[in-house]
Amino acid sequence: MSKVPFNVDAYTAKLIGRENVSKLDGAILELVKNTYDADASICFLYYENETDTLYIGDNGTGMTEEIILKHWMTIGSSSKKIQYKTRKGRIQTGAKGIGRFALDRIADKCELLTVSEEEHLIWDVDWSRFEFGQRITDITADLDPSTKGFDEFLSDVINPNVNKIVDDNFQRTGSIFKLTSLRDKWDKSVVDSIKSNLRTLIPPEFKEVFNVYFFETTTTIEEAAVLQDSDDFAYDYKVHFVAESSGKVTVNIYRDEFDFSDKFDEIMTGAGFENFERDYFQGKPIEKVLSFNEIIGSKENIENTIGDFEGTLYYAKLNATKADREKYYYKDITGRPDIRSIFGGIRIYRDGFRVRPYGDPKSSSSDWLMLAARKNKSPAAISHDTGSWRVNADQMHGSIYISRTNIHLPDQANRQGIVETKEFGLLRLFIEKTIRLFERDRQYVCRLLNRYYDELHPTEDIEKEIKKKLQESQKNEETAKKSNQPPKQSPVIDVKKVSELVDKKDSTIRDLENEIQMLRVLATTGIVTNTYVHEIKDVTHKLNLNIVMAKEAIEYDKDMQSALDYITKASVAREAFTSWFKVTIESVRRDKRRMRKTSVSDLVSKLIESWKESLSPKNIEIIDTMDDVEFKCFPYELESILNNLIANSVASFEKKVSDDKKIFISIISQEDGILIRYSDNGIGLSESYKKNPRRILEPLETDKVTNAGDVIGTGMGMWIINRIVSEYYGAIDLSKNMSSSEGFYIDLVLKNKD
Structure with missing residues (x-):
């Protein structure tokens, strides 16, 4: 009896890749993750509209011929399965061996220059060959030694800033893909979507070790940087927690919502705050060291089977009424940017990369903690003495950090979330209970400030008094009607107090x-x-460029005519700005x-x-x-x-x-x-x-x-x-x-x- 080996149709291999990397955004993100796994500190993407070409490069360790043959060219094989830590100690994000099919999702043709400490190699493949009727072993890619350097590989690019970032950061090793015959039309909406996804792919804290840039033909290096600094996040409260596998949990709550200014001592005393709380209004965090079970609040002893994890949560309101600003001494938040469309929701990061779709404002998993439903069950106001205030879902954003070592939180096979194990439910409950710690603190502060305000502005007491007297009067009339007796004299309402109340209400209504x-x-x-945001960016770039060119013409070339020409062009750009301002800012x-x-x-x-x-x-x-x-x-x-x-x-x-x-x-x-x-x-x-x-x-x-x-x-x-x-x-x-x-x-x- 002869032994007949199995083989795979080349198109089946293609389908495996498409199943795991079905969307363009997902394909881009897979390739960026690979650059991080290569110990890169810089990853750049460059889309050149004029040639419809996409470049993706990193200054990582590069690949040797052995790695390309044994792992890159072998479907399902990954060097990261066993050795999942890099030389720099990074925990690698991929291990399924199908990330390379992201290239097929993006384009038909791919050329790669990869430089390691040992070799310079050119790898070339035409993905259109993976069609019906051919066996996977019949499909080949070209792999050859190369004398090309990165500058020569990028010699045809139009934007000189791409060459500059490579010259400044690609010292000895790295990899650059050149993708042509793109499968998608890269219009403005596609580019904006990819940029938006890249912004939240990596937490801001990673900028110190890994940064991502997205260039178009006229983009400067500063404009190409897509990651945002965590310091740019304006917040009212911040909660940072660290949960250890031992069961120890450390929570730090930062108050940054209130501004007592020159009335600090007066308010602290009048509102009834304890003396030790003074520092909490001046930057010092409220530190709580608890057990995992104390956070969960269960009568049973629930252990942390999730493993080590941590997170940072932000509460940020976008507006506040004048009445609330006066009552609660809120800091001025005029001009606070609305980041919800990009950073809205609470995101999960595994080893530094987003696990989608959690916290994605464009998906149904934006509120995966179900904070909105929780708010609906307890809609109490912040100052309510008997109710429990709950935060609105769109007022919270933040990051939860887990790792590959959290083995009870495995990724789904299609990389579209985490398998909903018992530990995932426990993680969700833990975060909800941690948010509750912040909610209690904010409600505590606002209740004290509300009572203090009422003492200084007794209009609510006047309103209660008037309502009480009106109820007594109504009751007298009803009693008299039933007994056929003349009603008792109704309580006298002080007209002056009524006038004060009406004035206060009218003022509030006018303000609102x-x-x-x-x-x-x-x-x-x-x-x-x-x-017009795209046009405004273009005008900004032209204005800056012409000013710089005029300056260089004067300082280095002593060419006053060229400088005048550049200044004239800058003036045209300035006039374009003036037209935008007339349409927008003038109206206020x-x-x-x-x-x-x-x-x-x-x-x-x-x-x-x-x-x-x-x-x-x-x-x-x-x-x-x-x-x-x-x-x-x-x-x-x-x-x-x-x-x-x-x-x-x-x-x-x-x-x-x-x-x-x-x-x-x-x-x-x-x-x-x-x-x-x-x-x-x-x-x-x-x-x-x-x-x-x-x-x-x-x-x-x-x-x-x-x-x-x-x-x-x-x-x-x-x-x-x-x-x-x-x-x-x-x-x-x-x-x-x-x-x-x-x-x-x-x-x-x-x-x-x-």
Whole structure:
């Protein structure tokens, strides 16, 4: 009987790789992980749009011929299975031996220059050969010695900064892939998605030993750095914990939310804080050393079977009412950046790399700890004496660090999460209980400050007194009615106290209304700015470049004419900035936040002129017709309406093939107000909104998505418009969109408030 060996169709091997690396983002991340495993301190990616080529390089140890043959070219084989620590002591992230198929997912053709201490090698493969009908052993790659250095390998790249980062950091060893015949269209949305994923791939703390750069043709080295410093995270509370396999847990809680300024001693004493707490408001952490079981809070003795792990959690609010700022002495958080779309959620890192999808704001696992459901069960306010305050899910972000040595937390086979073992449930419970420690501390502080505020501002006591007397009066009337007797004299309510209470309530309402109005205009500014963020970066680069070139022309070449030419170009870039500022920042000027009679035609004409400067490079034309009419309004609210509509049109035109891009704006005088008639000849509303276009007026409704299906619109612009129109007793007509095959149409009626 003859022995017949098994073989594998080449396409089957390809399917194995595709099953494990199915998405472009995932393929990129796998290759970046490999660079870390190679003991690299620098990894760079460079996408060259002009040649549709992607380079991925690292200054790691490189590969020898033996490693390439035994491991790189052998499917399922990995040198990391047994020897999982690198020379630098890093715990390697991969061991399945299929990461190289990430190359196949990205491109058909791949050329690799790898330089180790022993050899210079060129490896070349055409993945399109892995098709039906061929056996895996029949497929070959080219592997040859090479005399090429990194400079020669990159001699054709357009961006000189790529060569510079290689010259400065690739001293002796490393590897660079050159990928051509890319499988995906690398448009702006794809590039932005990859950058976003790279930002959270590695925790900020790793910047000291490993950094990642993403270059495009005109990107500088500073712009290419994708990792963010942990110091850049603004927070109100920080919680750092270390859990040891022995059962010992150390938790440090940092308060950074409160600012007592020159009233520090007065507030500490008046609110009733203990003397030892003074340091906790001045940077010293509250340290708690507990057992694992004490954190869990179980009657049974639950041991730490997870192993060693640690984490850092941040609580950060994005806004606070004026009343709360006064009551709780919050620090000023004006201008605090909203990082939720990138760093939102609590992420898990294994040996320094993200374990997806935990904490990913674009996935259902963003709130994998179910903090939102927990909040719904206990919605108590922070100052409530009887309730237990719970944090909102979108106010928490942070990092949990586990390792390959946490053997009871294995990765799923498809690398899309952790197998939900008993230990994974225990990890989730531990983090929730650790968050509870912070919640108790914050509620403790806010309760004391709330009581102190009530002592200084007794309006709540007045309100309680008035309510009590009104209830007594109502009770007297009901008793008298039942007994057919005249009612007893009702308790006397002090008019002065009522007046104080009404004044206080009116002041609070006015403050809240002003805050809401300001938040609307700031939201609109953010929406408009986000529409042009790519162009703004491009203008910034051109401005910086021309200033540097002018300086060098003067200092080194003594060429005043060239310097003047560069300064002229810089001036053009500056003018582009001015046009952005006119559209955005100008709208928050104080005089525009005062209700007054406004010449609508003048206001809108100036706004359109500002937009025309910005839209001219995009070949977008605004055509306007306006009646000469005065209308009593907040000027910035009319600007907010038009800014949101124009920003939506610009986004629509990006998907329009034709260069015919027009916006039509008409201002029509009416007996009791104005009619704003707006339309464009863009692609129009998506089919999902055609039957009921008024859905776009609801908050968070958007049809702005990338080619990958990721939602990129805020869904707030049209909602802001709807709120403004309703406050002018107006109406919105979107009915024409139901029958139109293209273009967007809206009529807005605003009536005089007087």
